Amino acid sequence: MTEELHDVRLSVNGVAHDARVPARRLLSDALRHDLGLTGTHVGCEHGVCGACTVLVDGRPMRSCLMFAVSAVDAEITTVEGLTEEDGSLGPVQQAFAECHGLQCGFCTPGFLTTITAGLRENPTPTHEECRDMIAGNLCRCTGYQNIVKAVERAAELVSTSSTTGGEA
Amino acid sequence: MTTKLMGTPVQRVEDQRFLRGQGRYVDDVAVGKDVLHAAVLRSPHAHARIVDIDVDEVLDLEGVHAVWTYDDLTGPMGEPLPLLIPHPALTHGRTQYALARDEVNHVGEAIAFVVADDRYVAEDAVGRIKVSYDFLPPVVGIDNARAATHLVHDDVPGNVGARLEQNVGDAPAAIARAPHRLELDLTIERSACMPMEGRGTVARWDADTNRMQVWTSTQTSTGVRAAVAVKLGLDLGQVDVITPDVGGGFGVKINHPWPEELLVPMAARALGRTVKFIEDRREHFISSAHERGQVHHVTVGFDDDGRLHGLDVEFWHDHGAYTPYGLIVPIITSTQLLGPYKPQSYRVVFESLYTNTVMVTPYRGAGRPQGCYTMERTMDAIAAYLGKDRTEVRAVNFIQPDEFPYDQGLIFQDGRELEYDSGDYPASLEKLKELVGWDDFPAFKQAMAAQGRTVGIGLACYVEGTGVGPYEGAHVHIETSGKVKVATGLTTQGQGHATVFAQLVADELGVRFEDVEVVTGDTRRMPYAVGTFASRAAVMSGSAIHLAAKRAKEKVLKIAADALEADPSDLQIVDGVVSVKGSPGTAIDLGTVSVLSNPLRYAFDEASKAATQFSVGDPGKPPVPEDEEPGLEGKDFYSPERATFASGMHAVIVETDPLTAEIKILKYAVVHDCGHLINPMIVEGQIHGGVAQGVGGALYERMAYDESGQLLNASFMDFLMPYVTEVPESIDIDHLETPSPLNPLGIKGAGEAGVIPSAAVFASAIEDAEGLPIAAMPISPSELFELRQTRKDTP
Numbered sequence: 035m036t037e038e039l040h041d042v043r044l045s046v047n048g049v050a051h052d053a054r055v056p057a058r059r060l061l062s063d064a065l066r067h068d069l070g071l072t073g074t075h076v077g078c079e080h081g082v083c084g085a086c087t088v089l090v091d092g093r094p095m096r097s098c099l100m101f102a103v104s105a106v107d108a109e110i111t112t113v114e115g116l117t118e119e120d121g122s123l124g125p126v127q128q129a130f131a132e133c134h135g136l137q138c139g140f141c142t143p144g145f146l147t148t149i150t151a152g153l154r155e156n157p158t159p160t161h162e163e164c165r166d167m168i169a170g171n172l173c174r175c176t177g178y179q180n181i182v183k184a185v186e187r188a189a190e191l192v193s194t195s196s197t198t199g200g201e202a
Numbered sequence: 203m204t205t206k207l208m209g210t211p212v213q214r215v216e217d218q219r220f221l222r223g224q225g226r227y228v229d230d231v232a233v234g235k236d237v238l239h240a241a242v243l244r245s246p247h248a249h250a251r252i253v254d255i256d257v258d259e260v261l262d263l264e265g266v267h268a269v270w271t272y273d274d275l276t277g278p279m280g281e282p283l284p285l286l287i288p289h290p291a292l293t294h295g296r297t298q299y300a301l302a303r304d305e306v307n308h309v310g311e312a313i314a315f316v317v318a319d320d321r322y323v324a325e326d327a328v329g330r331i332k333v334s335y336d337f338l339p340p341v342v343g344i345d346n347a348r349a350a351t352h353l354v355h356d357d358v359p360g361n362v363g364a365r366l367e368q369n370v371g372d373a374p375a376a377i378a379r380a381p382h383r384l385e386l387d388l389t390i391e392r393s394a395c396m397p398m399e400g401r402g403t404v405a406r407w408d409a410d411t412n413r414m415q416v417w418t419s420t421q422t423s424t425g426v427r428a429a430v431a432v433k434l435g436l437d438l439g440q441v442d443v444i445t446p447d448v449g450g451g452f453g454v455k456i457n458h459p460w461p462e463e464l465l466v467p468m469a470a471r472a473l474g475r476t477v478k479f480i481e482d483r484r485e486h487f488i489s490s491a492h493e494r495g496q497v498h499h500v501t502v503g504f505d506d507d508g509r510l511h512g513l514d515v516e517f518w519h520d521h522g523a524y525t526p527y528g529l530i531v532p533i534i535t536s537t538q539l540l541g542p543y544k545p546q547s548y549r550v551v552f553e554s555l556y557t558n559t560v561m562v563t564p565y566r567g568a569g570r571p572q573g574c575y576t577m578e579r580t581m582d583a584i585a586a587y588l589g590k591d592r593t594e595v596r597a598v599n600f601i602q603p604d605e606f607p608y609d610q611g612l613i614f615q616d617g618r619e620l621e622y623d624s625g626d627y628p629a630s631l632e633k634l635k636e637l638v639g640w641d642d643f644p645a646f647k648q649a650m651a652a653q654g655r656t657v658g659i660g661l662a663c664y665v666e667g668t669g670v671g672p673y674e675g676a677h678v679h680i681e682t683s684g685k686v687k688v689a690t691g692l693t694t695q696g697q698g699h700a701t702v703f704a705q706l707v708a709d710e711l712g713v714r715f716e717d718v719e720v721v722t723g724d725t726r727r728m729p730y731a732v733g734t735f736a737s738r739a740a741v742m743s744g745s746a747i748h749l750a751a752k753r754a755k756e757k758v759l760k761i762a763a764d765a766l767e768a769d770p771s772d773l774q775i776v777d778g779v780v781s782v783k784g785s786p787g788t789a790i791d792l793g794t795v796s797v798l799s800n801p802l803r804y805a806f807d808e809a810s811k812a813a814t815q816f817s818v819g820d821p822g823k824p825p826v827p828e829d830e831e832p833g834l835e836g837k838d839f840y841s842p843e844r845a846t847f848a849s850g851m852h853a854v855i856v857e858t859d860p861l862t863a864e865i866k867i868l869k870y871a872v873v874h875d876c877g878h879l880i881n882p883m884i885v886e887g888q889i890h891g892g893v894a895q896g897v898g899g900a901l902y903e904r905m906a907y908d909e910s911g912q913l914l915n916a917s918f919m920d921f922l923m924p925y926v927t928e929v930p931e932s933i934d935i936d937h938l939e940t941p942s943p944l945n946p947l948g949i950k951g952a953g954e955a956g957v958i959p960s961a962a963v964f965a966s967a968i969e970d971a972e973g974l975p976i977a978a979m980p981i982s983p984s985e986l987f988e989l990r991q992t993r994k995d996t997p
Contacts, residue, residue, distance in 0.1 A: 073223015
């Protein structure tokens with residue numbers, strides 16, 4: 035039995051990638067193993083932990099619950115796409131570094147993408163809204179207190195950079 | 203002047219790659235088409251004899267390269283996996299085979315190993331294997347294991363793997379003579395480490411150099427290396443084990459070798475291809491390890507002040523189907539149970555029991571949470587019996603600051619005396635009372651009651667033996683660029699070792715922090731190492747790195763003194779430049795010193811050109827004098843006499859909902875003493891994470907086995923790990939710094955501390971809120987609701 039393969043063009047972080055994948059290939063596996071974008075991590079493969087979260091047309095999605103073939107028409111953003119063009123850290127990444135919002139770093143990419151989308155939707159979250167923003171992601175190392183601080187700090191950084199005219 | 207970095211909250215260097223998605227975890231190694239992927243057929247039954255395995259249809263599947271069952275394993279691969287830590291009391295130790303031989307003893311035990319083009323095809327192939335079983339009665343839970351109506355292993359009578367008793371004085375006699383006496387039965391259920399990244403191994407056999415290269419998500423690369431060499435019949439020198447970035451460990455990755463850590467390199471050599479195994483989440487639940495399940499019976503005798511006269515503890519430890527990690531967990535419970543207290547006399551006896559469930563190996567805290575829970579529940583019971591404040595009963599039993607070193611008279615996990623090196627428990631308790639507002643709580647409770655709200659406060663104290671031996675080593679190399687390359691053999695799973703160890707080296711050598719690069723867990727760089735467990739990395743490798751940097755510095759000063767025609771004692775190193783104190787013009791860069799340390803002076807770089815102006819060495823002696831080596835390096839090992847004992851105390855205020863029995867955390871306070879802090883930001887991060895894991899273990903997490911040995915909640919949907927919504931909003935932390943006299947930096951371990959008192963502190967607070975005795979943890983809202991019903995129903 036030969037598995038039928040599909041040619042897909044995935045637009046990831048503004049770059050088009052061509053791949054041949056079976057219909058059952060998960061988007062998470064395609065990103066990691068076919069495209070080599072290993073920043074997206076897989077923690078549970080059943081959509082609960084949130085480590086594999088990527089932005090699909092700007093909205094956070096669990097890439098372990100999507101097939102690669104269903105992502106062909108979308109613009110996908112992974113953690114690699116959150117870094118500024120000059121190589122410096124984006125505001126959410128920078129906030130995590132300042133607030134010690136990560137330890138082993140495995141769940142971190144999913145938090146970074148989730149928060150990036152969350153702050154676009156709500157650039158001035160209250161403390162409670164900062165907690166809500168990350169309430170669907172699991173972290174086993176940090177206890178979350180510093181991640182909440184990082185969300186608050188990221189909101190500050192985003193607002194500073196937008197008032198100074200920088201890219202948010 | 204270089205500022206001292208020890209004790210400062212330096213931002214982590216490893217974060218730069220993690221935040222960019224450039225970490226290299228094991229599944230990120232060997233990405234692409236050339237790597238083959240493995241999947242494992244696991245037993246769906248808890249206890250069965252394997253009658254037949256039919257793999258005929260497997261190789262028909264396109265993309266499948268090979269399948270192995272037990273019968274295909276040769277030589278040492280066909281023998282049981284090693285029992286890592288034998289103990290005379292472990293009279294009936296048993297370990298599994300890499301692939302089950304003729305019996306499976308838990309759901310999830312590996313039976314067959316398939317290698318295919320990708321994981322999808324490998325799993326398809328696993329689905330084609332047909333196994334016929336003869337079912338055997340499963341033994342699940344401590345009660346059934348003790349009853350021993352059925353046996354897990356035919357040749358282990360009573361399901362008892364080990365029985366160990368220790369005595370200090372005559373506790374039963376002291377209890378009989380004591381003015382008061384209480385008995386308690388206390389249980390605690392299973393949980394598990396649950397790192398976000400499961401286990402995983404990649405191996406590549408290089409036929410050109412006759413070498414095996416293994417990447418594995420482990421807490422001990424040297425251990426895996428030795429195991430791979432022995433099991434595959436290779437010389438140790440042919441095997442390199444590299445620990446990539448590890449997505450959390452918490453204990454489960456110290457056990458080794460896992461079957462796949464041997465099967466993957468075996469397959470890589472057989473097939474001449476790179477092979478990868480990445481465990482999925484369900485596999486992690488049913489084929490890695492669990493911990494915590496114990497039942498305790500306490501008898502305690504005490505006087506009118508609550509002072510202990512004697513403590514007698516019997517407990518039963520559920521170690522699952524196999525005992526690869528020996529008796530470490532129950533030994534730690536039995537010894538660390540005493541915490542900061544003097545029991546006057548103590549008898550402890552445990553039985554370590556087989557069940558047809560996933561095996562037990564240490565999980566962060568490693569038996570201490572159970573011990574702390576048992577001791578602290580006992581303290582609370584004494585206070586309740588005497589009508590005394592819970593802090594008073596604890597205080598009268600504390601070891602006092604002038605009593606250190608204090609010998610508890612027991613043998614610890616490392617086979618050495620349980621002797622506490624330093625601590626100040628009364629000071630910790632004072633800080634904790636202040637931090638949580640202990641003395642103001644009765645008024646708060648009354649005010650809340652007036653609003654119809656129920657609150658309770660609890661506290662728990664612990665002592666944690668950290669930094670156990672036998673040793674760790676370090677190598678420090680100053681390159682001709684002036685950059686410093688440091689290697690230590692133990693591994694890293696998120697603790698920020700590359701940062702804290704660089705802080706130590708920058709301080710000792712007088713170099714810029716950013717010029718120091720630390721590598722951990724790579725046997726090519728440091729082949730002698732033990733591993734990362736028992737809160738030992740900072741103490742063991744930190745001390746070794748400090749000593750190695752000192753040696754490198756001695757060599758720097760010797761060569762620089764020669765070059766600058768000065769006395770070594772007149773030299774200083776600041777920001778990577780050696781100069782004569784008070785004469786800053788007389789100076790030499792570390793990189794140039796590195797050039798001078800090696801008589802082979804090809805002028806490849808600026809430092810080499812700069813070196814030509816200096817002259818070192820005695821022209822009458824060989825270029826490399828006797829007892830010296832070329833190169834600017836320092837290497838040393840640290841091997842302490844015994845563990846160093848950190849301590850701490852937690853307090854929590856909870857609110858329980860009168861209708862739903864939901865348990866809400868209003869305040870969480872921690873006083874922590876791990877001696878001198880290298881990086882307070884990282885220590886506090888460790889405490890935060892430990893507390894969150896503790897909240898999970900106290901209120902939510904359990905392994906829900908049914909009577910047939912099926913794990914019913916083997917997914918993140920059903921095994922309730924805390925999200926942000928379950929953890930305390932903030933944690934108030936105060937540090938006490940009682941330095942350890944045992945190591946050059948005066949440090950103690952901090953990694954496990956946060957999780958140790960959780961079950962104890964929540965039981966204490968919920969009992970205080972509800973006025974109901976809490977004797978079984980974890981406690982969920984529905985269980986609390988049931989307890990309330992039982993009280994109502996009891997006339």
